[in-house]
Amino acid sequence: MSDLLNDLLGTLTGNQAPEKVGSALNIDPNIIKSVIPVIAPMILGGLKRQSEERGGQDRVDHILDKYGNPEVLENLDGHVMESVKQESFDSNLGGLLGNSGSQITDILKEKFNLDAGTAAKIIPIVAPLILGYLTKSKNNENVGSTGFASFLDQNGDGSIIDDVAGFFTNKQQSNEGSGGGLMDILGGLLGKK
Numbered sequence: 001m002s003d004l005l006n007d008l009l010g011t012l013t014g015n016q017a018p019e020k021v022g023s024a025l026n027i028d029p030n031i032i033k034s035v036i037p038v039i040a041p042m043i044l045g046g047l048k049r050q051s052e053e054r055g056g057q058d059r060v061d062h063i064l065d066k067y068g069n070p071e072v073l074e075n076l077d078g079h080v081m082e083s084v085k086q087e088s089f090d091s092n093l094g095g096l097l098g099n100s101g102s103q104i105t106d107i108l109k110e111k112f113n114l115d116a117g118t119a120a121k122i123i124p125i126v127a128p129l130i131l132g133y134l135t136k137s138k139n140n141e142n143v144g145s146t147g148f149a150s151f152l153d154q155n156g157d158g159s160i161i162d163d164v165a166g167f168f169t170n171k172q173q174s175n176e177g178s179g180g181g182l183m184d185i186l187g188g189l190l191g192k193k
Contacts, residue, residue, distance in 0.1 A: 021080055035122060
């Protein structure tokens with residue numbers, strides 16, 4: 001999990017995603033830096049649930065092929081500009097995040113003092129970058145959903161919450177990242193089946 005998330009964070013930080021998204025939304029880029037490591041495990045957890053409940057690896061590959069366009073990583077400016085023009089935003093990403101996207105949006109609004117409209121845009125703008133990264137990894141390394149499942153459950157105990165918690169514990173020791181309410185809700189969401 002930590003290798004996957006660290007590589008994802010490095011990729012998105014390297015192409016200045018937090019700065020570009022923050023600028024487009026007129027908010028502090030550190031908010032985006034804080035929320036990427038929260039959204040990524042939520043998406044991975046959603047993919048795991050889709051795999052378990054709706055058709056295994058084929059279902060995950062379908063979601064990644066449909067929504068995870070790796071080209072967004074190369075055309076970040078275009079993606080961000082197109083995204084902010086949208087009139088409606090689905091923080092729950094259809095059924096992928098369940099109600100957790102709305103819950104995270106509410107916490108973002110309160111924790112960072114954002115207006116509701118801005119907070120609602122963050123997940124729908126950031127999620128395609130994460131899905132694009134996952135699809136690129138799948139295509140380049142033939143990882144597939146079984147590979148993502150192993151990233152999720154690194155110690156093989158059938159639970160991803162301890163792996164995610166371990167990643168964030170290490171992350172918080174090195175900086176003041178996305179702790180507090182965001183971590184609390186993430187723990188609750190990932191603990192659910």
